Amino acid sequence: xxxxxxxxxxxxxxxxxxxxxxxxxxxxxxxxxxxxxxxxxxxxxxxxxxxxxxxxxxxxxxxxxxxxxxxxxxxxxxxxxxxxxxxxxxxxxxxxxxxxxxxxxxxxxxxxxxxxxxxxxxxxxxxxxxxxxxxxxxxxxxxxxxxxxxxxxxxxxxxxxxxxxxxxxxxxxxxxxx
Numbered sequence: 001x002x003x004x005x006x007x008x009x010x011x012x013x014x015x016x017x018x019x020x021x022x023x024x025x026x027x028x029x030x031x032x033x034x035x036x037x038x039x040x041x042x043x044x045x046x047x048x049x050x051x052x053x054x055x056x057x058x059x060x061x062x063x064x065x066x067x068x069x070x071x072x073x074x075x076x077x078x079x080x081x082x083x084x085x086x087x088x089x090x091x092x093x094x095x096x097x098x099x100x101x102x103x104x105x106x107x108x109x110x111x112x113x114x115x116x117x118x119x120x121x122x123x124x125x126x127x128x129x130x131x132x133x134x135x136x137x138x139x140x141x142x143x144x145x146x147x148x149x150x151x152x153x154x155x156x157x158x159x160x161x162x163x164x165x166x167x168x169x170x171x172x173x174x175x176x177x178x
Contacts, residue, residue: 044160049093057114059103062148062159066103066111071096076119076132088174089133093152101134101145102178147175
């Protein structure tokens with residue numbers, strides 16, 4: 001009888017140690033899968049929108065992706081006002097309008113080039129074209145360039161946060177979640 005109670009104790013002790021080890025292993029695996037705090041902090045980029053010039057494309061970087069920022073000139077805004085779909089793609093900060101998008105073609109992920117003289121983007125890989133609001137004007141791209149999540153903070157644009165303007169664009173179908 002003594003021997004069997006010792007075996008029972010040893011079995012329970014082994015089971016308890018194995019259970020604690022399993023929980024510790026799962027915790028360690030979860031911690032290794034979580035992004036580092038430095039990576040989380042890199043998820044936000046703040047752009048000072050007062051530094052941009054009319055019809056001059058600037059490429060910023062956010063989460064390793066190229067972000068196109070194009071301040072719209074008065075004649076570009078006038079053209080866009082003729083098409084409500086184009087105006088929905090523009091971001092208004094103070095009295096200025098900006099086109100902000102991820103600079104990767106929605107067809108195969110190429111980087112389209114901006115042509116300031118014709119105020120459009122050309123994806124040379126397959127001939128896709130976008131207008132100055134990053135809306136498709138010539139196939140094969142299935143949709144306009146994607147707009148990254150943003151929040152307007154005074155004269156600054158915070159990429160990576162979602163504000164009411166971005167939520168409206170998602171709800172309208174102007175862009176997809178990036």
